[in-house]
Amino acid sequence: DAGVTQSPTHLIKTRGQQVTLRCSPKSGHDTVSWYQQALGQGPQFIFQYYEEEERQRGNFPDRFSGHQFPNYSSELNVNALLLGDSALYLCASSLPGQGGSYEQYFGPGTRLTVT
Amino acid sequence: GEDVEQSLFLSVREGDSSVINCTYTDSSSTYLYWYKQEPGAGLQLLTYIFSNMDMKQDQRLTVLLNKKDKHLSLRIADTQTGDSAIYFCAESKNTDKLIFGTGTRLQVFP
Numbered sequence: 744d745a746g747v748t749q750s751p752t753h754l755i756k757t758r759g760q761q762v763t764l765r766c767s768p769k770s771g772h773d774t775v776s777w778y779q780q781a782l783g784q785g786p787q788f789i790f791q792y793y794e795e796e797e798r799q800r801g802n803f804p805d806r807f808s809g810h811q812f813p814n815y816s817s818e819l820n821v822n823a824l825l826l827g828d829s830a831l832y833l834c835a836s837s838l839p840g841q842g843g844s845y846e847q848y849f850g851p852g853t854r855l856t857v858t
Numbered sequence: 859g860e861d862v863e864q865s866l867f868l869s870v871r872e873g874d875s876s877v878i879n880c881t882y883t884d885s886s887s888t889y890l891y892w893y894k895q896e897p898g899a900g901l902q903l904l905t906y907i908f909s910n911m912d913m914k915q916d917q918r919l920t921v922l923l924n925k926k927d928k929h930l931s932l933r934i935a936d937t938q939t940g941d942s943a944i945y946f947c948a949e950s951k952n953t954d955k956l957i958f959g960t961g962t963r964l965q966v967f968p
Binding site (some may be wrong): 746747776783784786787788793799801825829831835846847849850851852 | 862893896899901905906943946948955956957958959960961
């Protein structure tokens, strides 16, 4: 059973550019959350998608947007990249209500470097 | 408000027990979690506890929750070098976002 997968593994972009990161959830999971982890920090919640809609959003600007597809996979888009967007972007999937535990399983992340 | 705090660093000898501590501020948190992150990797869910419990044991891991003091701890028995990693405490309310601490770096020496 494949876990959460993310692509690409690493990415280098220039300030002002746009980037798209991709995530495939764990088999059977229907909810995808995205987190940003700056170096030396804990992950910060960006947003969560369920049934192809953004269900909840953290304190991130509108430059951060996302999408969820019918197969539950998801994309994270960041426009007008800033140097401060350099971070590890983590995707997590979950199946709300499964045993009532709300466990979230994380992928390996995409390391984004903005120069 | 939402805030989770952890000590930054812990060093233990191989074979000893490790205790990693966490405090949180949101008394309405439903679940509290411990995640492990190894260098260059994503987060691995180690264990979690529901807020109406005060203890959970899973093999070498013991989680203690003091809801009154909003204090969570993770005890790792017989700590091994493979346990060296960063450990994150996190809280959530049902299907809400996870709020993470800044992580505790555990170093295990022979």
